[in-house]
Amino acid sequence: MTGSVGGASDRGSVVDHALRAAALAMPSAEALVIDPGSAGNTLVWRDLERRTARLARHLDEVVAARAGGPCAVEVPAGRSASALLWLVAALRTALPVVLVDPSAPQRERAAVRRELRGAGLGLVVPAAGDGTVDERRPPGHLPALAGAPPRAAVPPHALVLASGGSTGRPKLVVDTTIRRPAAHEHLQVTSRLAWRADQTQLVTGRLHHAAPLTFFVRGLVDGNRLVVPSRYASSIAARLIEEQRVRWMQATPFQLQHLAAWLHEHPADLGSLRAVLHMSASCPPSVRRRWIDWVGAEHVFEIYGATEGLGLTVASGAEWLARPGTVGRGFYTRIRILDEAMRPVPRRAVGTVFLRSLGTPPTAVYLGGDARLATSPDGFGSVGDRGRLDEDGYLYLEPRRVDMINVAGENVYPAEVEAVLVGCPGIMDAAVTGVADDRLGARPVAVVTCWPGVTLDERAVLAYCRDRLSAFKTPLWIRVVDRIPVTPAGKVDRRGVADLVSGFG
Numbered sequence: 001m002t003g004s005v006g007g008a009s010d011r012g013s014v015v016d017h018a019l020r021a022a023a024l025a026m027p028s029a030e031a032l033v034i035d036p037g038s039a040g041n042t043l044v045w046r047d048l049e050r051r052t053a054r055l056a057r058h059l060d061e062v063v064a065a066r067a068g069g070p071c072a073v074e075v076p077a078g079r080s081a082s083a084l085l086w087l088v089a090a091l092r093t094a095l096p097v098v099l100v101d102p103s104a105p106q107r108e109r110a111a112v113r114r115e116l117r118g119a120g121l122g123l124v125v126p127a128a129g130d131g132t133v134d135e136r137r138p139p140g141h142l143p144a145l146a147g148a149p150p151r152a153a154v155p156p157h158a159l160v161l162a163s164g165g166s167t168g169r170p171k172l173v174v175d176t177t178i179r180r181p182a183a184h185e186h187l188q189v190t191s192r193l194a195w196r197a198d199q200t201q202l203v204t205g206r207l208h209h210a211a212p213l214t215f216f217v218r219g220l221v222d223g224n225r226l227v228v229p230s231r232y233a234s235s236i237a238a239r240l241i242e243e244q245r246v247r248w249m250q251a252t253p254f255q256l257q258h259l260a261a262w263l264h265e266h267p268a269d270l271g272s273l274r275a276v277l278h279m280s281a282s283c284p285p286s287v288r289r290r291w292i293d294w295v296g297a298e299h300v301f302e303i304y305g306a307t308e309g310l311g312l313t314v315a316s317g318a319e320w321l322a323r324p325g326t327v328g329r330g331f332y333t334r335i336r337i338l339d340e341a342m343r344p345v346p347r348r349a350v351g352t353v354f355l356r357s358l359g360t361p362p363t364a365v366y367l368g369g370d371a372r373l374a375t376s377p378d379g380f381g382s383v384g385d386r387g388r389l390d391e392d393g394y395l396y397l398e399p400r401r402v403d404m405i406n407v408a409g410e411n412v413y414p415a416e417v418e419a420v421l422v423g424c425p426g427i428m429d430a431a432v433t434g435v436a437d438d439r440l441g442a443r444p445v446a447v448v449t450c451w452p453g454v455t456l457d458e459r460a461v462l463a464y465c466r467d468r469l470s471a472f473k474t475p476l477w478i479r480v481v482d483r484i485p486v487t488p489a490g491k492v493d494r495r496g497v498a499d500l501v502s503g504f505g
Contacts (some may be wrong), residue, residue, distance in 0.1 A: 007098045013157060016056075016092040018221040023049035026223065034081050035230040036244060039299070041081055045223075048088065052055050053315050054127075055089035055135065062139050063095060064123045067146055070154060071095060071122040074113070075133075076102035077207035077401035079230050082135045086126045087207065090218065092157040093180060095124070100206035101488060102127075108249055114164060115172055117145045120368050160367060161210050161307055172367040173307045178214050182221070190218065192314055194275035195248065197222040202249040204232050209489050210307045211279050215250050220437060224248075227403055233261035236267060245272040252490025257429055257449075258483075260290045265452050270294055279303040279490045282397070282415065284422040284429055286451075292317045302327055304395065308373060310381040311355035312333075313395050325419075326394040332358045336380050337389055345388075350398050353387045354380035357399060403441050403494065405434035407472040414494075417465070417473055424464045426454035431484045432475065432496045445501055446475040449484060456480050479504055 001396035022031065032040055045053075063071045076083060077099045090097045098116060100109055109321040116123060123142040127133045154160065157179045160172055182190075201224045205212025219226050227244050229236050237259050240246060248259040251259070256278055263270075273295045278288075279302060291300050299319030304327035305312035313335070315328030329335075337351040338344060345351040356379055366373070374382040387399040398413070414432035421430035428449045434442040450456055458478050467473045485496025 007168070012094055013092050014179060015088065015217060016219055018044070019049045019052065019088070019092065022223050029223075030225050031220075032081075032084060033227045033244065034079075034084065036227060037242065043081075048085075050087055051135070052089040052092055055086060056092040058138055058465055059093050059095060059126075062141055066122065066141055066143070069122055070120065071124055071141075072096045072098050072116065072154060072160065073124045073129070073139075074100060074116075076100055076127045077213070078102040078133065079207070079228055080133070082133045084228065085135050086133050088220065090126075090377055091220075096121075096154045096158040097179075098123070098160040098173075099162075099209050099213065101206065103488075112172070112194075113142065114145075115367065116160070117155075118143050120273055138296070147464075154367065159213070161213075162208065170433070173210075174365045175210065175307070175309060175366050177309055178210070178217055182218070189303075189312070189314060192331070193277055193303075194299060195222075196274075198224065198249055199247040199279065200225045200227060200244055200272075202244070202246040203228045204236065204237060204249060204251045205490075206261045209280075211303075212250060215277075226352055232465055234259045235266070238262055238266060239267040241273065242269045247268065248275045248277075249273070250277040250279070252280050252486075253278050253287065254281065254486045254490040256291060257284060257287045258289050261428060261452055263294070264290075269434075274299055275301065277301045277303065279305070280489050286422060286428065288320065291322065292366070297321055304328065304397065306355075306383045308381065308383060309357070311357040311384070315394075319394070323390070323394050325396050327397055328395065329393045329442060330355070330395070334358060334380070335389060335393070337387060338376065338378070338380075338382075338479060342376055347391055348388050348431060350386055350388045352382050353380045353385045353397070379476065405432075405436075405444050407437075407442055408440040408471045410470075412473050414444070417444055417469065417475065420465055420468045421448060421461070421475075421478075422470075426450050426456065427461070429484055431492050433493075433494065433497045433501055435476070435501060437476075438474075443476040444473065446478045447481045447484060447497065447500060448478060449482070450480060477504075 002362055022045040028044050031045045031048045032043040061075055073095050075087050075090050075097055100112060110347055124139050125142055126139040154174055155176055159175045159178050161175060162172055175207055177484045201219045203216055203226055207213050227240055276295055276299060300317035303312055304317045305425060311333030312331055313328035314331045315326055320326060334356045336344060336354045338354055339351050388396050403414045415430045418430045421427055428451050430446055430448045430503055432444050432446045437443045437444050461478055483501060485493040487493045
């Protein structure tokens, strides 16, 4: 196909091709259902193609008028109609796209801009100074910093994503796979996840993160009916699953926990769901079992991977039931567990997890900052996660060293204690951090959330822990809270937990 329904040129973008094809093949079919049940609106494929083609032309024109160095589009990845239209328009171009958190403080957004402009990139900016976007407002332009030489290549069709780091400073990852035509192994993994073209898909995640963005793009390319609430809340998600007959959804474990608690009190019809995928953090076993009970083990999936695209593992609910705690086996991915000297460790021994994709090689690079990817001499890469492999090649993750608490010279990993706590009847989720201790240096303490109707007996829970943990790993105390702080990516916010704990004195 050479022309565009909306008049846009052929940019070589997989999203551009998909929208033009969908506008011709199913012009009146629903493409984006934005904030249903509220003041939202629905865009059919013909209108989505036409409106985003016009915006894409604006972006191309701004760049063409400022020839003189590489440019990228900075898009606040919000969930309003205007934000989604600008996002889809940017994805249609060949320009690199920088996804930013629209709710981030101005100082944080400015720091990301400094990194990008200092790396020699000019920025096309659809957003106003306050981060809001409007379909009717033409985009602006921020030049690269004077004298800034390009420090890293940002090729056409790339995405620049901010990923969390152990220091709290975001690392900017340049991804070159999400916007490209799906490689064979990527098509295979979606089929493994009960994916089907033309399905109704609930978009729960924040679109400046790799996982929800990946499946949002895949949904556009495959002609899915994408249901996008303006904000995520358990009550909204439960209603939309039932009313919109959602077939496929990806969520964080945090979202699934709270949705499970809501559904426990407010049952809804989940009969349309054929796939519930979770990733980005460990899912408490009790939560996963509830979802397996509700939708079936064959419809619950977990992926372990990283923004850097080193490789991934996949586990079905059935595999997890057979091997509790596993995140699955490598999918077109080889896994090695290495010690600090980069030597392989025996099966079931804990070490650092290294991955290498057997298909498309990892092409992500870091832009700016001081982030580095650990690599082995033979091309395996690691983001620092620790784990072990069983005899059948199933991976089990262990706590990362960055979360370690030192108790009188003994190492305590919060995730190990958290795993014991969430196994205690009545506890839905848990987070562990360290507090200073004059005698031992530090002691672990815990905050937990409980299932509705449960009254926690702290002494009984501490006894439960003492039966399963060494004395130095057992929490000094446990407090019940309404919610555990999490990052926008759905992972435990360790700093937020420490702040919460400090309030207990």
